[in-house]
Amino acid sequence: MTDAVIECRNVWKIFGENSKEAHSAVIERGLSKKEILEQYRCVVGVADVSFTVRQGEIFCIMGLSGSGKSTLVRHINRLVEPTAGVIRVANQDVNALEGPQLRQLRSQSVGMVFQNMALLPHRTVIDNVALSLELRGMSRADRHDVALEKLRLVSLDGWGDRYPDELSGGMKQRVGLARAMAADPEILLMDEPFSALDPLIRRQLQEQFLDLSKVLKKTTVFITHDLDEAIRLGTHIAIMKDGRFVQVGTAEQIVTEPVDDYVADFVKGISRLELVSAGKVMQPLAAGQTPAPSSPSVLASDKLSKLLQVAKEHDGVITVSDGKRPVGVVSRYDLLNAVSG
């Protein structure tokens, strides 16, 4: 896989003085989280996580607080040192980087957005946005030019001379986003960026972010505790619990094929209308069977919402085709079953 931008292999993070011993004990004897805490007084943050994020993908890591998702994402720019495992970012082994190379990775290749914004309160908005460029020694005029352009990108032009405390929460996080993008990094790490915002603003920022990523095509790792958000944004979603990935897949896979009760519990309240496609719910045609010619037809990739529209106007079964010929049918019964989950 040449287009893998971020690659994590068997990453472990164990906090505590005896983390190395605890780690080998886990590997050799397969201790549980609780046993490690009792025997080694160590806390397991991330346990044996592997994943790959490809060029331009938005990889959502979804989990409740304490599940280790924030710890995991900090391995990518080595704000946290792993106890074991390999992390490769843009074909470099992050753990092998020396001081200057690591700083170069952080200031040029990886931009990060934080849950509580973490803007510098004593600096103007434009100086906050230009931070990574300043740290790397770009001249004042040049970095302000870039910062102005990034502020325009998040529709905050004209706010450059204000201070962070003069901005609303949503605006601050847009500054945070502009700051992360100032160096034009290949990778964005978003650590629950919209969690602290109220629902309406959160929705707006999610849309703005989706629009931006369609244009800029940044490889993104997006941390959230909100499954709705993960489904709306993520190309792939990983569900994390107790430091492990429980399930990784597309939104549709997670919703329609939850691997266990934990995931099933999460997806229960999620609307399936925009996620599940006709191909998933149809009854395949037996060989030689043809549907009634008068029945309406949809594509296998059409979502349930489309099927509902069609079913409102036609009484009988709906034909599902792969674009060329019919491959299955959906009855009202199938449709109701699919919607209720």
Place this chain on the structure above:
Amino acid sequence: MAECGFLDPFACGKLPLAEWMTAGLRWAVDNYRPFFQAVKAPVDSMLLSFTAALGAVPPMVVVLVVALVAWQIAGIRLALGLVAILLFVGFIGVWPETMLTLAIVLTSLIFSLALGIPLGIWASRSETLYAILRPLLDGMQTIPAFVYLVPVVMLFGIGNVPGVIVTVIFAVAPVIRLTYLGMKQVPGDVVEAMRAFGATESQLLWKAQLPLAMPTIMAGVNQTLMMSLSMVVIASMIAVGGLGQMVLRGIGRLDIGIATVGGVGIVALAIVLDRLTQALAKPRKKGEWLSKGPIGLVRSVAKTSRTDQAQQLPSSAIKN
């Protein structure tokens, strides 16, 4: 009298702590006096230049400078208040003593900051250092100041320079403590963000930690200054001149007049220095002070005269 026994073990003998201290100090004096004398040199030269400068400048120039600085950092009201206080000090006839005390206090302040701020920053990064420093600081702040007059006199002698040294020992604790506190209070997420964007340790310190800790550090500076001033009378016992000397003489001769004049001078100096450093401690946004006070006035005058010229130029060009 009491007999040595279980009920009164103290009669059996005593730990010779006093003798040990005497012997220890004598040993230090015998072996390290040249070292302590060398420490005096930089203090001496700085104190001399302060005294010379403050003594040579006409009083009204000092008043004017204080007024301008106060106007700049706090506003016109404080400036007027401080002018009134300084004039009062001058008219009760203690101007030279006040200037000497000011020189001593400023020298102590500079050495306290040069010592205290780096130590505070270092302690905030090393818990071991802080664990060592904390009981030392507690001791320095609780041991009565009279106690360390003795070793200071034996190691450094008497006069203004040992006075500065004893004042630094007494007054350095708050700036160390508050620098430590200010550095610890810098939000962890800001530090993390700086690291995430590739800051080196020194960039982290200069661009984020120090600016954010500055109000707290300035509160420490203020405290250190006030403690230096409170040391003025005690230090006068080892022949430090200035306002403290007047108070001490007043006590010695039961002369209420001279004690009052000296005391009032100290209070006046305390008010001036306190208000100035407190105004400095207020968090302020970059560039804000450029548009305020005398500098703001000069700038706005310069600006209007420039635009006047700019407007006049075309009209004169038309005439020609």
